[in-house]
Every structure is written in structure tokens, then in C-alpha cells.
Amino acid sequence: MSETVTLDRREGPYGEVVLRRRAEHYEIIANGTFLMDTSDGRSERLLIDAALAALPEQTRVGAAVLVGGLGVGFSLAHAAAEPRWGRIAVAEREEAIIDWHRQGPLASISGRALADPRTVILHTDLVEYLRTSSDTYDALCLDIDNGPDWTVTEDNESLYSAEGLATCAARLNPGGVLAVWSAQPSGDFEESLRNAGFSAVRTEEIPVARGVPDAVHLAVRPG
Structure with missing residues (x-):
């Protein structure tokens, strides 16, 4: 070891x-x-690719994406490598994580993406930002927890509630895509997405070496 x-x-x-x-x-x-x-980083890259593929073809070029959680930077770096994204915002509440990317070891992953003029880092709590902002996006790619059933802090649980999903829908343009990373597939969360009025609800899985697969839950705000 x-x-x-x-x-x-x-x-x-x-x-x-x-x-x-x-x-x-x-x-x-x-x-x-x-x-x-x-x-x-396969599932983090899938989070971005699946969201873009689920958008209506006419909105894919110049689409605006909000990445929820900077993490180790895989999702941001992958989004910045795709020229069809027109605006890339990343919400990260931990100042330490932002520092590790701007002038620390994780700059090796995200440095080029952070220098991209399409990229903006929002030093803010994602849940609060979604609740209070009037900004809208074509895709929300959220990866702030180990999944809807395994949150990092109790406050994050509200994001996956009926009220939280309604807030996500309000931040999406018509036809926009909500993509949520999870350490395991969740049938209950799929049902919550349908109950919240999303359409085209589905889950893509990434096999892992041991245990249940990682998953990306996808849902579309009707036009």
C-alpha cells in the first residue's frame, strides 16, 4: 500500500x-x-458529456453549463475541452479547494480550464446560489455529494427534495438538462425527478472495480 x-x-x-x-x-x-x-474521472466526464448530448441539438452550440462542485477538477477540465459550451460556471463553497486549483497541486488538472475565458468560478454554496440567483443555464451538472442518498452535509439534503428540484428547474432554460452524479444508482431519486415534473428521466452507469457502479441521473425540463 x-x-x-x-x-x-x-x-x-x-x-x-x-x-x-x-x-x-x-x-x-x-x-x-x-x-x-x-x-x-470517467463518471465526472460522463456527467458533462451526457448533459450536452441530452440537450436539443439546436441549443448545444453556445450552451451555458453550471458545474456544481469543483472537486478534483475533472468535470471542469472536460467541459472546457468541449468548444460547444459557451459559458462554464463552477460553484464551489470551499475556499481551500479553489486555492488547491489556483495555486496548488490540482492546477495540473484544471489550470488550462481556469484560464479559459468561458470559465468563471463562483465562490458560493451551490444550494444557496440556486435558491437566490436569477441566473439560468442550459445544463446543471451537480456533483457536490456522494449522491442523493449520501450527502456531505445535512444542508445539502434540501437539494434533492421536491422544493430543491423545483429550484433546479427554475435555473434551467426550457429544454435544459439536470445531471446529478451519484456513487450508486437511486430509483427513489428517479421517481423524485419525475414527480418534480422533469421528463426523459434516465440513469447512465459507469462500472467500477469493486461494488455498485457510479451513476449519472439525467432529467430534462420540459420546453
Whole structure:
């Protein structure tokens, strides 16, 4: 087993966040809960690709996307590598994570994307931003928890409620796509999406080496 090295540890308004390195990979831990690492970014890239593919063809070029959670930067980097996105906003509430990307080890993943003129980093809590902002997007790609059934903080649970999903719909343009990353498929969340008025609800899965597959839940705001 490779030795795990703690590179930074911060106490913030939402608790402790830690950046660790194991061999050549980086890990982010929040309040003792493993969030993600750099060992396999397939599902984070799928989050972006599936959202774009689910958009109406006429809106794919120049589409605006909000990435919820900067994480290790895979989703942002993949979005910035796609020229069809016209505007890329990333909501991240942890100042430490933003620092690790701007002038820390994770800049190797996200540096080019952060320099892209289409990219803007919003230092804000995603749930609060969705609730209070009047900004709208063609796609919301959300990856702030280990899934709807396994949230990092209790406050995040409201995002997956009927009220939270209605808020997501309000931030989407007609025909816009909601994509939610999850560490496991959730039939209950699919039902919640349908009950919230979304259409074309489906789940794409990514097999992992051990355990249940990662999943991206997709839903469309009717036009």
C-alpha cells in the first residue's frame, strides 16, 4: 500500500476539508468523508458529456453549463475541452479547494480550464446560489455529494427534495438538462425527478472495480 500524505488541512464554515496524496493520486476528504480522487474521472466526464448530448441539438452550440462542485477538477477540465459550451460556471463553497486549483497541486488538472475565458468560478454554496440567483443555464451538472442518498452535509439534503428540484428547474432554460452524479444508482431519486415534473428521466452507469457502479441521473425540463 502506498503511503498517504496529507498536503493541506483546513477548517472552514462547513467543517474540515483535507487534501491528501496517495502515490500519484490526490484525494479530497470532507468532514472525514471521502469525496473523490484523481484515480478515475470517467463518471465526472460522463456527467458533462451526457448533459450536452441530452440537450436539443439546436441549443448545444453556445450552451451555458453550471458545474456544481469543483472537486478534483475533472468535470471542469472536460467541459472546457468541449468548444460547444459557451459559458462554464463552477460553484464551489470551499475556499481551500479553489486555492488547491489556483495555486496548488490540482492546477495540473484544471489550470488550462481556469484560464479559459468561458470559465468563471463562483465562490458560493451551490444550494444557496440556486435558491437566490436569477441566473439560468442550459445544463446543471451537480456533483457536490456522494449522491442523493449520501450527502456531505445535512444542508445539502434540501437539494434533492421536491422544493430543491423545483429550484433546479427554475435555473434551467426550457429544454435544459439536470445531471446529478451519484456513487450508486437511486430509483427513489428517479421517481423524485419525475414527480418534480422533469421528463426523459434516465440513469447512465459507469462500472467500477469493486461494488455498485457510479451513476449519472439525467432529467430534462420540459420546453
